[in-house]
Amino acid sequence: MKDLLVMAQIAGRRCAFNAHDVQSVIELGAVTPVPGTPDHIAGITALRSQALTVIDSRSALGFESSQWEIDDRAIVIAVQGHSYALKVDAIEDITTGVTDPGKVPGGFGAEWSRVAKGMIETMSGPALLLDLVRLINPSDDLGVAA
Amino acid sequence: MDELLAEFVAETREMLEASEGEIIAWEADPADRARLDTIFRFVHTVKGNCGFFDFPRLAALSHAAEDALADCRAERRTPDRALVSAVLAIIDRIVQMVDAIEAGEDFPEGGDEELIAALEPGEELIDALDAATTAPSDASDPTSVEVDAKETDSTEANKNSPPSPKPDNTPQVQRSIRLPVDLLDRVMSGVSDMVLARNDLAHRLRQAGTQPTIDGPFERLTSILSDVRDAITRMRMQRIEMLFSALPRLVRDLSSELGKQVIVDIEGGDVELDREMIETIRDPLTHLIRNAVDHGIESPSDRLASGKREIGILSISARQSGNTISIVVSDDGRGLNEEKIADKALSTGLIDARQREKMSREKILQLIFEPGFSTAETVSNVSGRGVGLDVVRDNLERVGGSIKVSSTSDVGTLFTLQVPLTLSIIAGLTVEAAGQRFGIPQSYIEEIIHASSKALDYTEVGDTALVTFRGQRVPCLMLSNVLGLEARNTSIDLHTMVILRLASGDQFALAVDDISHHGDLVIKPLAPAIMKSGLYAGSTLLDDGQPILLLDVTNIAGRYDMVSDARTRVRQTELLDQKETEEVIKRVMLFTDWRDRRCAVRLELVQRIETAPASVLDRSTGSARAVIDGVILPVIGLPDGKLTTEKVRFLRMSDGVCELLFAVRQVNDAAELSGNLKPVPDDPLIEGVTLIDDATVLLMDGHELFAKYGEPPEAAAKPICQLPDNDWARTILAPLVKSAGYDVATEDECDVTIVFEEEYDAARELDQLPKGPVIRLRSQPDPSKDVAAGDDPTVYRYDRDGVLAALKRASRGGKSR
Numbered sequence: 001m002k003d004l005l006v007m008a009q010i011a012g013r014r015c016a017f018n019a020h021d022v023q024s025v026i027e028l029g030a031v032t033p034v035p036g037t038p039d040h041i042a043g044i045t046a047l048r049s050q051a052l053t054v055i056d057s058r059s060a061l062g063f064e065s066s067q068w069e070i071d072d073r074a075i076v077i078a079v080q081g082h083s084y085a086l087k088v089d090a091i092e093d094i095t096t097g098v099t100d101p102g103k104v105p106g107g108f109g110a111e112w113s114r115v116a117k118g119m120i121e122t123m124s125g126p127a128l129l130l131d132l133v134r135l136i137n138p139s140d141d142l143g144v145a146a
Numbered sequence: 147m148d149e150l151l152a153e154f155v156a157e158t159r160e161m162l163e164a165s166e167g168e169i170i171a172w173e174a175d176p177a178d179r180a181r182l183d184t185i186f187r188f189v190h191t192v193k194g195n196c197g198f199f200d201f202p203r204l205a206a207l208s209h210a211a212e213d214a215l216a217d218c219r220a221e222r223r224t225p226d227r228a229l230v231s232a233v234l235a236i237i238d239r240i241v242q243m244v245d246a247i248e249a250g251e252d253f254p255e256g257g258d259e260e261l262i263a264a265l266e267p268g269e270e271l272i273d274a275l276d277a278a279t280t281a282p283s284d285a286s287d288p289t290s291v292e293v294d295a296k297e298t299d300s301t302e303a304n305k306n307s308p309p310s311p312k313p314d315n316t317p318q319v320q321r322s323i324r325l326p327v328d329l330l331d332r333v334m335s336g337v338s339d340m341v342l343a344r345n346d347l348a349h350r351l352r353q354a355g356t357q358p359t360i361d362g363p364f365e366r367l368t369s370i371l372s373d374v375r376d377a378i379t380r381m382r383m384q385r386i387e388m389l390f391s392a393l394p395r396l397v398r399d400l401s402s403e404l405g406k407q408v409i410v411d412i413e414g415g416d417v418e419l420d421r422e423m424i425e426t427i428r429d430p431l432t433h434l435i436r437n438a439v440d441h442g443i444e445s446p447s448d449r450l451a452s453g454k455r456e457i458g459i460l461s462i463s464a465r466q467s468g469n470t471i472s473i474v475v476s477d478d479g480r481g482l483n484e485e486k487i488a489d490k491a492l493s494t495g496l497i498d499a500r501q502r503e504k505m506s507r508e509k510i511l512q513l514i515f516e517p518g519f520s521t522a523e524t525v526s527n528v529s530g531r532g533v534g535l536d537v538v539r540d541n542l543e544r545v546g547g548s549i550k551v552s553s554t555s556d557v558g559t560l561f562t563l564q565v566p567l568t569l570s571i572i573a574g575l576t577v578e579a580a581g582q583r584f585g586i587p588q589s590y591i592e593e594i595i596h597a598s599s600k601a602l603d604y605t606e607v608g609d610t611a612l613v614t615f616r617g618q619r620v621p622c623l624m625l626s627n628v629l630g631l632e633a634r635n636t637s638i639d640l641h642t643m644v645i646l647r648l649a650s651g652d653q654f655a656l657a658v659d660d661i662s663h664h665g666d667l668v669i670k671p672l673a674p675a676i677m678k679s680g681l682y683a684g685s686t687l688l689d690d691g692q693p694i695l696l697l698d699v700t701n702i703a704g705r706y707d708m709v710s711d712a713r714t715r716v717r718q719t720e721l722l723d724q725k726e727t728e729e730v731i732k733r734v735m736l737f738t739d740w741r742d743r744r745c746a747v748r749l750e751l752v753q754r755i756e757t758a759p760a761s762v763l764d765r766s767t768g769s770a771r772a773v774i775d776g777v778i779l780p781v782i783g784l785p786d787g788k789l790t791t792e793k794v795r796f797l798r799m800s801d802g803v804c805e806l807l808f809a810v811r812q813v814n815d816a817a818e819l820s821g822n823l824k825p826v827p828d829d830p831l832i833e834g835v836t837l838i839d840d841a842t843v844l845l846m847d848g849h850e851l852f853a854k855y856g857e858p859p860e861a862a863a864k865p866i867c868q869l870p871d872n873d874w875a876r877t878i879l880a881p882l883v884k885s886a887g888y889d890v891a892t893e894d895e896c897d898v899t900i901v902f903e904e905e906y907d908a909a910r911e912l913d914q915l916p917k918g919p920v921i922r923l924r925s926q927p928d929p930s931k932d933v934a935a936g937d938d939p940t941v942y943r944y945d946r947d948g949v950l951a952a953l954k955r956a957s958r959g960g961k962s963r
Binding site: 030032033034035036037038041044045046051052053080082084136137 | 287339432582629630631672673674675676678679681682685688692693694695705
């Protein structure tokens, strides 16, 4: 597996996104909050006159997002025809994966296991490869109805 | 019909292309069952399709081929080479005929019988094949002919010579291609994005100040973009004929099944509608028609007994008004039975006896759209198969439409459907709540009232807030509460009430902090996680690039039980006292007139506020007039001197028959008329002085206004302009002339004539100069050498401003004649 990976810190952990899934990294401008929606939906923002749904990936994982610093950049991904901007602690680097994602004995912990495709070794060390669909739809598994 | 025909031709071609390979493969192996099936399907479809049109020969050919192939399929006959050749010859002939249909030519008579006869077992095909090959298929390809014609047109226009008469038999068929709707959607959304990007850019340019080098190209971009947007919108549009064309057949089948006689009257098939929208209304419309034929129209004997014609009439018509299309389905049947509906509603518990007493006929009729309602005593297999009118209403409401019914016993029933023209660009209002902005589709908005207005009479009954709107108690929701936001100002007086009217006719008030702006909103879909909240219908970007959410009014109303039965109870049980209705507060519109006086006029008199360029005013005679929407109206209230502004605002007032325009400097607000009126004797146009918001206001005397100035609106006769008789003039010059307010004609009767310089000279030689003002166009940008630039009597034909100025001069000259 020689795929390019975008590395980011989410809730203090190093995570990897498949670069194929990442459309761009943007400076996050004004975000319009969306009242009446789950906490992990931070709001909507405009990118080149497109509306993006801003997801706070820390809340989506079930963490308290105020515990960590936040990057003013966001990762733009497209899932099922909709574009999302992911808020993360920090966006680090682009690197190359050296292994396929694999399991770790003992698992990654409840929050992480739900969204993880597995651990992946990269040129800059091990990271958790995330499943985007699960990351932006936490309620599917947690049963939290909006 | 042309469109349907083109569709038929396209479909036949497409099918043929698809089965071309099959035909060849079948020829190689006549016993191949799969190939046989494909070819059978082809002739079968052709037969079916041409039944719609009057193509007896095509029908006969395809029918014969179908019969022969059906025999093979049923194994009554073994396909052999002779049969294959015969069928192929028929397919060839079909193709030639389709070509001829497309080109609008007549296909030469004869030859069909031989082809059909050749299908008979044991027949030889020699003659038939001969006939087929001599058919004029190779005459010319219609496509290339058309292209050629166009080229000649444009070169002619460029050379500016009078066109040679075009051969009349040139096929004028519009070529069409089929595209996946997906692709159209992508282009459409791309253009929408471009509009938004443009708006963003416009905003930034405004911030940066005037930059002539950028502003020019930007203006150009803007106009190109709006053209493209129009075109794209039209691309998605389809004539509603596509939907209507299937209806006569449906009605025929239904009526014969039910032993009734019905004729269908269809009107307005040329109304265009978004493709998606057509699909959305297909089922509701079919349902209504089934209902009308099944329940509405009586059997012929019943009809005769009640003195009607044996044959029932079902009329379906479509009309466009602004951004909505209304479709009316009406029958002349027995009408809806109010008692039956009420009884049914009582028995199913939709209403109770007390409500029943207070309900008007109209309200009772609308009950048929309630869930779980069906009056038919026996469920026939035509209508009433478990899908009620409630589903029809739901489907329409989902796309922002509505449905109403009205009916007179023994005279008929009339359903009115209203649907928006398109889904993606809507007119909307931006409101503010708790410091955040939200969009509301304009179609829901009935009125906007300041909460401080006494007419509103805000009260709280239990936890429910109520306001009084037009004499009715209407439930009121705070937008900030609905969205779970922290309300900023607690006093209800500081809110603005947006009275919303749902498609079902239910009304409720939404209290918002402020109204910020209204305009076209380009609606984008939201991510599923946000849609799940049920509060939002989409998102849109404002001019400054900030995204805002569009409220899902229907859903919010449903969540707070604002719909139907809840409403009925509130409205019916809380009927206002007689005394209270007598004290209905009179409302006036406040404005500042051109003499800077604060004036008011009764709101009922004001039809609407018009803003028009000052150029529509004609003050050449004693009394001023203006042309609005193609009618001439008297104007009063203008300042004495010249108008200083480019645009004028008018209150367009109407007493039902007569209309007049009242020019105002500024429209301020609507207010209630509560104080006493003190008569003012010195100005007959003023009914009196009153206090509104602690300031004096002059109330206009409506009676005197109309007695003195009111006039029935008169259609403005446009001046006629005669154009040169060539394509350039028709296609390029005519729109410009029309936009300058002229009708275009080629006859002699005209107010202004536009001619080319060369023709003018020729006419002068012959002493046949046209009467009236003449505008002379030259083909070269520079005036000819021997005329000084200053007093050049001609205008370069692409000098838009010059042509317009000349037209304007001519119209002034023409008026005085």
